Amino acid sequence: MTATAHRREHDLLGDRDVPADAYWGIHTLRAGENFPITGTSISAYPHLIGALAAVKEAAARANEDLGLLGSPKADAIAAACQEIRRGALHDQFIVDVIQGGAGTSTNMNANEVIANRALELLGHEKGDYAHLHPNEDVNLSQSTNDVYPTAVKVSTIIAVRGLHTAMETLRQAFAAKAEEFRDVLKMGRTQLQDAVPMTLGQEFSAYAVMLEEDQSRLLEAAELVHEINLGATAIGTGLNAPKGYAEAARRHLAAITGLPLVTAANLVEATQDCGAFVHLSGVLKRIAVKLSKSCNDLRLLSSGPRAGLGEINLPPVQAGSSIMPGKVNPVIPEVVNQVAFEVIGNDVAITMAAEAGQLQLNAFEPIILHSLSESVTHLRAACLVLAERCVAGITANTERLRTSVENSIGLVTALNPHIGYSAATSIAKEALATGRGVAELVLEKGLLPADHLARVLRPEEVAGRS
Numbered sequence: 001m002t003a004t005a006h007r008r009e010h011d012l013l014g015d016r017d018v019p020a021d022a023y024w025g026i027h028t029l030r031a032g033e034n035f036p037i038t039g040t041s042i043s044a045y046p047h048l049i050g051a052l053a054a055v056k057e058a059a060a061r062a063n064e065d066l067g068l069l070g071s072p073k074a075d076a077i078a079a080a081c082q083e084i085r086r087g088a089l090h091d092q093f094i095v096d097v098i099q100g101g102a103g104t105s106t107n108m109n110a111n112e113v114i115a116n117r118a119l120e121l122l123g124h125e126k127g128d129y130a131h132l133h134p135n136e137d138v139n140l141s142q143s144t145n146d147v148y149p150t151a152v153k154v155s156t157i158i159a160v161r162g163l164h165t166a167m168e169t170l171r172q173a174f175a176a177k178a179e180e181f182r183d184v185l186k187m188g189r190t191q192l193q194d195a196v197p198m199t200l201g202q203e204f205s206a207y208a209v210m211l212e213e214d215q216s217r218l219l220e221a222a223e224l225v226h227e228i229n230l231g232a233t234a235i236g237t238g239l240n241a242p243k244g245y246a247e248a249a250r251r252h253l254a255a256i257t258g259l260p261l262v263t264a265a266n267l268v269e270a271t272q273d274c275g276a277f278v279h280l281s282g283v284l285k286r287i288a289v290k291l292s293k294s295c296n297d298l299r300l301l302s303s304g305p306r307a308g309l310g311e312i313n314l315p316p317v318q319a320g321s322s323i324m325p326g327k328v329n330p331v332i333p334e335v336v337n338q339v340a341f342e343v344i345g346n347d348v349a350i351t352m353a354a355e356a357g358q359l360q361l362n363a364f365e366p367i368i369l370h371s372l373s374e375s376v377t378h379l380r381a382a383c384l385v386l387a388e389r390c391v392a393g394i395t396a397n398t399e400r401l402r403t404s405v406e407n408s409i410g411l412v413t414a415l416n417p418h419i420g421y422s423a424a425t426s427i428a429k430e431a432l433a434t435g436r437g438v439a440e441l442v443l444e445k446g447l448l449p450a451d452h453l454a455r456v457l458r459p460e461e462v463a464g465r466s
Contacts, residue, residue: 004019004020005019005020005021006018006019006020007019007020007125007126007127008127009025009026009029009127010026011026011027011030013030016029016030018127020126021126022092022116022126023089023092023112023113023116023117023126024092024093024094024109024112024113024116025112025115025116025127025134027105027108027109027111027112027134028094028095028105028108028109028112028113031095031096031099031105031108031109032094032095032096034099034100034105035095035096035098035099035100035105036096037096037098037099038096038097038098038370039096040096040097041093041094041095041096041097042093042094042095042096042097042106042109043090043091043092043093043094044097045097045155045369045373046087046090047154047155047156047158047159047373048106048151048152048155048369048373049084049090049093049110050084050085050155050158051150051151051152051153051154051155051158051257052084052106052107052110052147052151053080053081053082053084053085053110053114054081054085054151054154054253054256054257055147055150055151055154055230055253056077056081056110056111056114056138056147057077057078057081057082057085057252057256058230058249058250058252058253058256059139059140059141059142059147059230059249059252060073060074060077060078060081060138060140061074061078061248061252062141062245062248062249062251062252063140063141063245065248066242066244066245066248068140068141068242069137069140072122073118073122073132073137076118076119076121076122076132077114077115077118077132077137077138079118079121080113080114080117080118080121081114083117084113084114084117089113089117092109092113093106093109093110093113094109095109097366097369097370098366098367098370099366100363101144101363102144102145102148102361102362102363102364102365102366103144103147103148103149103152103365103366103369104144104148106144106148106366107139107142107144107147107148108134108144110138110147111134111135111138111139112134114134114138115129115132115133115134115137115138118132118138119131119132141231141233141240141241141242141245141249142233142241143232143233143234143240145229145232145233145234145235145271145361146228146229146230146231146232146233146267146271147230148365149228149229149271149365150228150229150230150253152277152365152368152369152372153225153226153227153228153276154228154253154257154259154261155369155373156222156225156277156280156372156373156376157222157225157226157259158257159373159376159377159380160218160222160225160280160376161222162376162380163218163376163379163380163383164215164218164219166379166380166381166383166384166387167211167214167215167218167287167383168215169383169384169387169388170211170383170384170386170387170391171208171211171212171215172208172387173386173387173388173391173392174204174205174207174208174211174391175204175205175208176392177201177204177391177394178201178202178204178205178207178208179201180201181199181200181201181203181204181396182199182201183199183201184199184200184201184396184398184401185197185198185199185200185401185402185405185457185462185463186198186199186200186203186311186401186402186404186405187401187404187405187408187410188203188410194408194409194410195410196410196413196414197405197408197410197411197414197462197463198463198464199463200311200312200396200401202463203297207294207297210290210294211290214283214286214287214290217283217286217287218283218284218287220283221276221279221280221282221283222280224275224276224279224280225276225277225280226259226260226261226262227261227262227263227264227270227276228250228253228261228262228263228264228270229263229264229267229270229271230246230249230250230253230263231245231246231247231249231250231263231267232246232264232267232268232270232271234360235268235271235272235360235361236266236267236268236269236270236271236272236360237267237268238267246263246267247263250262250263268360271360271361272357272359272360272361272362273362274350274353274354274357274362274365274368275354277350277354277368277372278350278351278354280372281346281347281350281351281371281372281375282347284343284346284347284372284375284376284379285343285344285347287343287379288339288340288343288344288375288379289340289344291336291339291340291379291382291383291386292336292337292340292341295333295334295336295337295340295386296333296337298312298314298330298333298390298394299330299333299334302314302330310397310400311396311397311400311401311404312394312395312396312397313394313395313396313397314330314332314333314390314393314394315389315390315392315393315394316328317331317332317389317390318331332385332386332389332390333386333390335382335385336382336385336386339378339379339381339382340382342374342375342378343375343378343379346371346372346374346375347371347375349367349368349371350367350368350371350372353365353367353368353371354368405457405462406437406438406439406440406457407437407438408438409428409431409432409438411438411439411462412424412425412427412428412431412438414456414457414461414462415427415438415442415448415456418448418452418456419442419447419448423447427441427442427445427447439453439457
């Protein structure tokens with residue numbers, strides 16, 4: 001058996017052997033040993049890897065513009081970054097997503113992978129840093145403290161766009177059901193008690209409108225994330241970055257990503273502040289809470305099928321029990337509920353991480369990245385699954401719904417203008433005492449002719465629609 005070939009690399013702490021075929025280097029090696037936390041490497045976050053490559057390419061071009069980096073090196077770095085943005089070498093980003101050091105391990109992992117690929121493009125061996133160095137060239141004019149937050153923001157913006165699209169898919173699914181059920185009469189409920197009649201279409205329309213409102217809030221929150229601190233370097237003073245670098249790097253990054261990025265007015269403030277992440281997480285929590293509420297409704301409305309409300313039918317997607325034959329559970333709304341619980345928990349983690357920052361830097365952005373990414377990604381998946389595997393296939397038990405309206409005491413509220421308050425009160429009292437339906441008693445007592453009662457009970461009348 002042939003031993004694995006290695007190359008020797010050196011850092012502040014000494015020498016270490018690195019696998020010869022690895023694009024990462026000694027700093028990444030140490031980070032892997034230091035942070036065996038989640039078992040999830042940053043390669044599981046492709047938006048982040050692409051954003052890191054975009055930031056490094058923008059920095060190389062800015063340094064080239066300012067005469068700090070020769071064109072051969074800048075071209076090689078840019079070419080390596082473009083390959084990474086197209087999906088190459090993601091398996092070389094091996095550090096754990098949760099790490100100490102404010103993201104330094106992630107930045108160093110990127111520097112080493114890009115440097116070693118650029119060396120190959122220049123005709124040199126991996127690790128031959130005399131020709132192109134991870135820190136001196138790839139990280140030129142930069143600090144983890146401006147690279148990492150900027151990459152997190154770019155990746156978050158891209159991920160949020162995907163969530164917004166998924167929310168639109170779900171909104172359209174609810175809106176389609178609202179139209180389909182526009183004439184299906186049912187009983188509305190407050191505090192789980194019969195209230196007044198409405199249509200099933202109105203009920204589903206409310207879910208669509210809630211999503212539409214949250215889509216607007218999501219885009220508003222994402223606007224704040226477009227403000228970056230690239231060029232701030234360590235604490236916001238721009239030490240070791242030449243004059244004009246921040247604007248040049250921002251301009252190149254905006255061109256590379258296609259995003260309308262802006263440089264923060266005060267880089268010292270921007271380097272320590274995580275307010276945009278807190279605000280965005282709050283909106284994600286809002287989305288999660290309302291999605292979960294909608295799913296609670298779907299589970300309740302479909303309960304039964306015979307001994308529950310049974311007003312709607314959710315499409316069966318899998319057997320529901322290993323012991324009860326024929327049982328089908330509302331598994332899609334249930335999984336969305338669980339995503340919502342996760343997002344709410346992530347919001348707490350993000351809040352605590354943002355609060356825990358000290359002085360000129362917040363060291364806890366790795367957990368903010370992890371939590372935000374999980375929230376956005378899982379909400380996106382939840383919206384699509386709910387739309388495609390549940391809402392699109394919902395059907396209404398129309399006759400059961402109409403019967404419940406006719407038998408409900410709440411119907412007397414709609415009859416008030418037609419038979420008077422006293423008569424309505426008497427009907428309600430008798431219906432409660434005998435268990436008979438309101439409509440049946442109204443006809444029996446001759447309070448309204450059948451054709452008049454039928455008109456009163458039309459959906460557009462009883463549900464308050466024109």
